[in-house]
Amino acid sequence: MICENLGINKDGVLTFAGRDTVELAKEYGTPLYLMDEERIRHNCRVYVNAMKKHFGETALPLFASKAASFKAVYKIVMEEGMGVDVVSCGEMYTAKNAGFAMENAYFHGNNKTDFDIEYAIDCGLGYFVADSHEELDAIDRIAGEKGVCQKVLLRITPGIDPHTYDAVATGKVDSKFGSAIETGAAEEITKYALEKKNISLRGFHCHVGSQVFDSDVFFKSSDIMLEFIKDMSEKFDFTAEILNLGGGYGVKYVESDPYIDIEANIAQVAEMVKS
Structure with a gap:
């Protein structure tokens, strides 16, 4: 079924x-x-338990607000021990008013306004996921005005074709999101971020796409990102604390869509990271 x-x-x-x-x-x-609360909680526990089992207690799976940004859902995923991705002030406002701990919130999006950035900092946002030099400039300026050093991840494009619909393929070299490793842009923006006075670069994020059934895509992107982190460590003496691996496993819409073993995939990525 x-x-x-x-x-x-x-x-x-x-x-x-x-x-x-x-x-x-x-x-x-x-x-x-x-919405089936029991099923939502079950799905959360699959990720939380697998992440903590294979990566350790500090591992934090994130709920994508775009799936269902309702107060009731935010309360459920928070109770189940997950963090949250947001892409707008509206999602942030809803999550915050549902009682979500903002230090576990990650703000994505490649067109954040000054208002967005200021509101997020005022909310006590944990991390910005930055896409561009211009965004880094704005975060640095506004954080400086507020007297804070803001934690940031950089969105990196690993150059992966996720074999999904073009509209939701986000990991290709020519993606409008993030900075590509292949072109040297990822290295350049890493150097740029490290020079910012009011930004604390904590690591990197990548997102390969949505509705992905090919698990190899996640393994390949993990391998590429780990190699990139090693390269940045050697070039800039920078130790990344966080590797945020993004992408959406496919939803089973028809009987022919394959079953995805979430824990087995998480275990394989963890093995790659630890090796």
Whole structure:
């Protein structure tokens, strides 16, 4: 079955997580979005347990706000021990008002405004994930005005084709996101970030794409990023504290879509990192 929490009851009515959808529609009206809290918690625990088992207690899987930026969902993923990715002030505001610890929030996006940056710093944001020199300049300036040294990760493009839809392929050399290793841009922006007075560079992020079923894509990108980190250490005497590996495993929409063993994949990446 594609979705385990869907079913048909004795009256021939579609059920979701055991609830009669017709009765739910009568009670709440339509359109109605249904979410299975038990399933969400289960999915969170798969990642949290696997990450801590294979990477250690400091490992932190992040929930992508773009999946469902609702207060109730933020509360669930926070309770399950996850951090959060945000891409807008709206997502940040919602997460913060749901009680999310902002030190575990990472702010992505390649077109952050000064307002976005100022709001994020005022919220106590943990990390900016920066895409460009211009963004680094803005973060450095605004952080300086506020008397803080802001933690930053750099978004790096590993040059990977994720074999997914072009619209959600983000790891190619010519991606509009991040700085490419292959062109030398990643090295140059690393040097630039390290020179900023009010920025504390803590590591690197990459994102290969969404709706990815080919697990080798994640293994290859991990290998490329680890080699890049080693190279930056040798050239700039910089030790990256954080490697944030991004990308979305494929959602099973049809029966022919393959099953993905999340823990096995995390274990393999961990083995690569440790070696």
